[in-house]
Amino acid sequence: MTEILDRAEDPARMIRMIILEMEETLVEVRASAARSIADGKEMRRAYARLEEMQESWTEKAELALSKDREDLAKQALVERQKAAEMAEGLKQEIEAIDETLKTYEADIAKLQAKLREARARQNAIATRLESAVTRAKARELLNGGRTEDAFSRFDMLEKRADLAEGHADALGMTGPKSLEEEIAGLRASDKVDAELEAMKAALKAKNKS
The missing domain is CATH 1.10.287 (Helix Hairpins)
Incomplete structure (x- = not known):
């Protein structure tokens, strides 16, 4: 042929x-x-x-x-x-x-x-x-x-694409906070609350005068 x-x-x-x-x-x-x-x-x-x-x-x-x-x-x-x-x-x-x-x-x-x-x-x-x-x-x-080889290569490329996409998705995920991160968050929240109370007291004193 x-x-x-x-x-x-x-x-x-x-x-x-x-x-x-x-x-x-x-x-x-x-x-x-x-x-x-x-x-x-x-x-x-x-x-x-x-x-x-x-x-x-x-x-x-x-x-x-x-x-x-x-x-x-x-x-x-x-x-x-x-x-x-x-x-x-x-x-x-x-x-x-x-x-x-x-x-x-x-x-x-x-x-x-x-x-x-x-x-x-x-x-x-x-x-x-x-x-x-x-x-x-x-x-x-x-x-x-030749066709079977081509489709085998396509399958391999698809698997590589799936793996790459999975890796990218994994990088975008946020896992559970560590203990130090949670404590730091509490300290930051207390600081904000204290500043808020101070602002309220200052505003109240100003209105009385």
């Missing part, structure tokens, strides 16, 4: 490479077809020459017979037979080349159709690939150990 995702990291580039490969293949098939066409033309010219040779040897054999030279006529017919056998061999090769050319023609038509389709759907295919890669990565993440 990782290897597939790595190869499909850039779907648009991947599509361009596929189209380029198809174009190169089309060029190669056309080049092979061109060579086959050239070979076929050359073989047809050779076949035509062999047919002319057969006609020529036939005429020579007839001429030899007309001159009562049966021996020469027989030799001419032997040469004509050789030319005929060569022509038959060439004919079979020409037929094979014609069949090959039909295959090339079909292959070229298919490649051209696929190229047109790929170019027309290039953007759509790239979008689908990107979506598929994204889904695959998401599923790999959810099904792999």
Whole structure:
């Protein structure tokens, strides 16, 4: 899966490479077809020459017979037979080349159709690939150990946060007063009461006068 995702990291580039490969293949098939066409033309010219040779040897054999030279006529017919056998061999090769050319023609038509389709759907295919890669990565993440590790780290952080909050709350708490604090409080209260009584007496004396 990782290897597939790595190869499909850039779907648009991947599509361009596929189209380029198809174009190169089309060029190669056309080049092979061109060579086959050239070979076929050359073989047809050779076949035509062999047919002319057969006609020529036939005429020579007839001429030899007309001159009562049966021996020469027989030799001419032997040469004509050789030319005929060569022509038959060439004919079979020409037929094979014609069949090959039909295959090339079909292959070229298919490649051209696929190229047109790929170019027309290039953007759509790239979008689908990107979506598929994204889904695959998401599923790999959810099904792999990375997600569990992430959630474990989250749990650890939450525990640390709880501990920190508890520590802060503890610092804000006021515990029970010690004995010294309570006695000091009483002394402070007596002092306030004495000052209050003094103020009352002073105010009362002032009003009488």
